[in-house]
Amino acid sequence: MKHTISNDKLVFVSDSYQVEPWELRFKDDGVNYFWRPESAEKLGAAVCFPLLGFLPENRYVLNGKEYTMDIHGFAKECDFAVVYKSDSGIVYELTDSEWTRKQYPYRFRFQVAYILEGASLRTEYRVKNLGDGEMHFSVGGHPRYACPVDGGRFEDCYVEFEKPERIENVIKTYGSLSVIEKYLSKDGRRISLDYSLFEKGCFCLHPVNSTFVTLKSAGTKRSLRLKSDDTLTHLQFWTSVGGQFLCMEPWYGSITHLPPKETDGDWKARPGTLCIKPGAESVHAYDVTVSK
DSSP states (O other), rough: EEEEEEEEEEEEEEEEEEEBBBEEEHHHHHHHHSSSSSSSSSOOOOOESSSSSGGGGEEEEEEEEEOOOTTTOOOOGGGGGEEEOOSSSEEEEEEHHHHHHSSOOOOEEEEEEEETTEEEEEEEEEEOOOOSSSSEEOOEEEOOEESSSSSSOOGGEEEEEEEOOOGGGGEEEESSSSHHHBBBBBTTTTEEEEGGSSSSOOOOEEEEEOSEEEETTTEEEEEEEEETTOOOOEEEEEOOOSSSSEEEEEEEEEEOSSOOOOOGGGGGTTTTEEEOOOOOEEEEEEEEEEEE
C-alpha cells in the first residue's frame, strides 16, 4: 500500500512493499526526483537487509549450519507494517518470522523511517536485536534517482564528491577500472556519467572519503545531494544501460568480493559485517536534499 507524507516544501510517496520510494517532489511542481518505470510496480531491492549483494551459490554457514539467502536479503520480498505515521514522517517495520528464521536464525526488529525536514528526505535504518546472542547483519538501500531529473541526456549528468575519491577507493567493479579512471576527474572530485561505466554492472567505493555526493546535470539547475552519517562503509553506483536513473546506494556492513573468497560464505567472518549485542539497536541514516 502506498503512503504519502508532506511538509511545507516536499511531497513523498512510498510503498509498504519493499518500503519502495515512489515519489519525491516539490509541492509547487510535478518533477519526481525518484525514477519510476512506465510499467513494473515491483522493482526488486529498494531496501537490502540483512545482506548486501550476494552470497556464493546463495549459501552461507553460521555456527556450523548452512542457510540459503537470495541476493540483497529477504526484506526486498516483504510487505512492511506501518507502526507510526505523521504528516511529515512514517515508520515501516519488519520482524522475524518462521519464514525469515529459515534463512536468518535471529530474532530482530527492522524499521525503515522516512522523515521530511525542509527540502530533505531522511532515511533511517533501525535494526534491533531481540535475541539472546550477538546478531550479525548488513543493511543498505537501492534507491533509483531520476537521471536526468528534468530532461536532457544521461551523459549530461555527473556526480560531484565532497572530497577527492581515487581509483584506489574502488573496492569492487564488474567492469574495467580504466573506464572509471577515464570519467573520474584528475582531482577526484567529479565523475562524469556514461553508460560505458555500467556495461557490466555496478562499481563500489570503500572507504568513502566524502560525507556527501551531489547528482547534477549540465541541462538543469536541479540537483540531488546524498549525505550519510558517519557509519557509512560503502557507496555503490549502478544503472541499467539506457536507463534514465542512477542508483547511489549507501551501504552499511559487508559486501562480497569479486571473485568471492572463502570468508564470503561464513556469516560472522564476512569482512565488515555489523554486530549488535542482545537488546541493542543499530541506527544508520542518510539525507537526500533536492534543489531546483
